[in-house]
Amino acid sequence: MAEPAARQDSESPAPVDEEELxxxxxxxxxxxxxxxxxxxxxxIYATIYHMTSNHEDANDLAQxxxxxxxxxxxxxxxxxxxxxxxxxxxxxxxxxFLKQRKNRTHMSLNDLDFNAEHDPDLMALISxxxxxxxxxxxxxxxxxxxxxxxxxxxxxxxxxxxxxxxLSHDEIAKIMDCNIGTVRSRLFYARQQLQGFLSDYLGPx
Amino acid sequence: MNESENxxxxxxxxxxxxxHEIPPPGYFNNFSGQVVSRIRAGETxxxxxxxxxxxxxxxxxxxxxxxxxxxxxxxxxxxxxxxGILYAEGPDGTPKATFLAALTQxxxxxxDATSPVxxxxxxxxxxxxxxNPVFSLEPDAALFGQQNSLVQLQSSLVQPVSLPGx
Numbered sequence: 001m002a003e004p005a006a007r008q009d010s011e012s013p014a015p016v017d018e019e020e021l022x023x024x025x026x027x028x029x030x031x032x033x034x035x036x037x038x039x040x041x042x043x044i045y046a047t048i049y050h051m052t053s054n055h056e057d058a059n060d061l062a063q064x065x066x067x068x069x070x071x072x073x074x075x076x077x078x079x080x081x082x083x084x085x086x087x088x089x090x091x092x093x094x095x096x097f098l099k100q101r102k103n104r105t106h107m108s109l110n111d112l113d114f115n116a117e118h119d120p121d122l123m124a125l126i127s128x129x130x131x132x133x134x135x136x137x138x139x140x141x142x143x144x145x146x147x148x149x150x151x152x153x154x155x156x157x158x159x160x161x162x163x164x165x166x167l168s169h170d171e172i173a174k175i176m177d178c179n180i181g182t183v184r185s186r187l188f189y190a191r192q193q194l195q196g197f198l199s200d201y202l203g204p205x
Numbered sequence: 206m207n208e209s210e211n212x213x214x215x216x217x218x219x220x221x222x223x224x225h226e227i228p229p230p231g232y233f234n235n236f237s238g239q240v241v242s243r244i245r246a247g248e249t250x251x252x253x254x255x256x257x258x259x260x261x262x263x264x265x266x267x268x269x270x271x272x273x274x275x276x277x278x279x280x281x282x283x284x285x286x287x288x289g290i291l292y293a294e295g296p297d298g299t300p301k302a303t304f305l306a307a308l309t310q311x312x313x314x315x316x317d318a319t320s321p322v323x324x325x326x327x328x329x330x331x332x333x334x335x336x337n338p339v340f341s342l343e344p345d346a347a348l349f350g351q352q353n354s355l356v357q358l359q360s361s362l363v364q365p366v367s368l369p370g371x
Contacts, residue, residue, distance in 0.1 A: 037241070045233075
């Protein structure tokens, strides 16, 4: 089984520095908290975006998650890493938001970066399906996001964290507060579901 | 199983497309600044709100700490309300203090009401008799009393004049 792809953003900061920043932020140092936000903003935003498929919602929820984390910093005991704790806040906030919104989904997708057109894996996948590559990518992006939105929130979260963001099963289990077996079974079921939804784009078996 | 893994592999390659979805350029440059300014704005608003409601919060905290105070406060409010009703002015502008007096002497008033034969005076004077036996304002007596005192005052002040022609 292939390992998940490497994380998108910069490598994890030194834990000592992070502890110091958290300590200072707990004392109300907004400068220190600004540093913490900069470290995790891309990952938190991406997780929420992949859950909602909506840039505006992801922006609001990511900001609110960081604000809530700052307000709750005094209750952070350090039992888990700040990163895991922050993820939990963002994930819970996003799931609550999605439950309130129920099925009223509205996609507002981000543009694909330049590298997407040069990704050999993606090109191999599309070239069999459509002769117009650019139109194919956009169409594929929409179909993929629509299929993701058909999954239940826990299943979508597992796919977003593992297959898109590249987190390990262990990290996901900590974030979702469940055991690794649950993460694996959810991932398997979610992939099966997605495979069914996207069968037209995955080619013959 | 192998086939399934292969299928998942192509699915994972497809899912890799999502990694190429990026927010507008420069989006993350202002993100942390917006978060921090929202925190600052929230703190300022919270401070103002707390300052405005601090006395109320302290007051409620006392109630939470000692429920007996809450009971005492409720009793005093009820007492104030009762006093307010009792001392409220009637529609004619006269205080209903007689109501208190009537309450203290219910037997007499009740006797008057139940036996109208014993007190025929109002009927003789041609006044409307109230169905409420408690109130007996006796307006005539008060008016006549005032008139009598005025007449007495006038007679004491006015001296008979003796004109020389008479």
